[in-house]
């Protein structure tokens with residue numbers, strides 16, 4: 001479970017990226033963070049990964065206050081969290097297989113179990129047949145899937161996805177969204193930051209309407225499937241497990 005209480009983040013020069021944000025995300029949820037450019041989505045994901053320290057409030061992950069984790073113990077937190085970005089950050093001189101293997105080497109994963117784990121993960125992201133290719137031989141969507149495989153290789157309980165489709169065309173984006181949903185159905189909590197509201201239409205949601213302080217999203221049976229709260233003009237949308245199309 002992820003619990004943020006009154007979280008604030010102020011960068012140098014006094015730039016306020018997050019102001020007094022509170023929410024809870026249960027294990028296994030699929031959470032969309034929808035918001036305009038500059039609304040603080042990336043900052044929020046970075047604070048959950050402890051890549052950025054928060055300025056105020058508390059972030060608890062599985063009842064651990066992550067601000068209190070010592071730098072030398074950060075790897076323990078990050079073992080439970082995978083992260084992907086708009087850019088794929090693959091090693092260009094390593095094959096798909098080697099890129100994913102490298103992540104396991106860093107984690108000092110048992111050598112004898114590596115091959116099975118890598119093959120299994122490449123199968124999950126539907127890249128088993130590309131194991132020997134180099135990144136430059138892959139499409140953008142395929143490169144992102146390598147990045148996803150690398151992020152999932154240690155079977156983290158949480159996957160943070162920061163605009164993973166930002167460089168992709170609609171079709172490749174759709175494949176990535178579907179893959180993230182599949183990963184979520186296997187039990188991984190997914191936080192997806194995007195400013196792409198069209199994904200909801202593409203996933204056959206019926207309407208996204210404004211009601212008072214909240215956005216409501218109905219499916220084709222007019223059931224409420226998403227809700228959101230507007231936090232200081234920033235849109236924050238939660239989608240509960242198994243409720244997406």
Ligand SMILES: Nc1ncnc2c1ncn2[C@@H]1O[C@H](COP(=O)(O)OP(=O)(O)OP(=O)(O)O)[C@@H](O)[C@H]1O
Nearest residue numbers: 011012015017036037038039040041042043044195
């Ligand atoms: N390292 C940094 N130093 C100073 N200010 C920063 C830093 N990173 C982000 N900001 C500022 O914090 C605010 C939120 O930025 P952030 O990148 O979190 O937004 P975002 O919602 O992810 O935007 P986008 O959709 O464009 O990626 C912006 O005003 C940005 O300029």
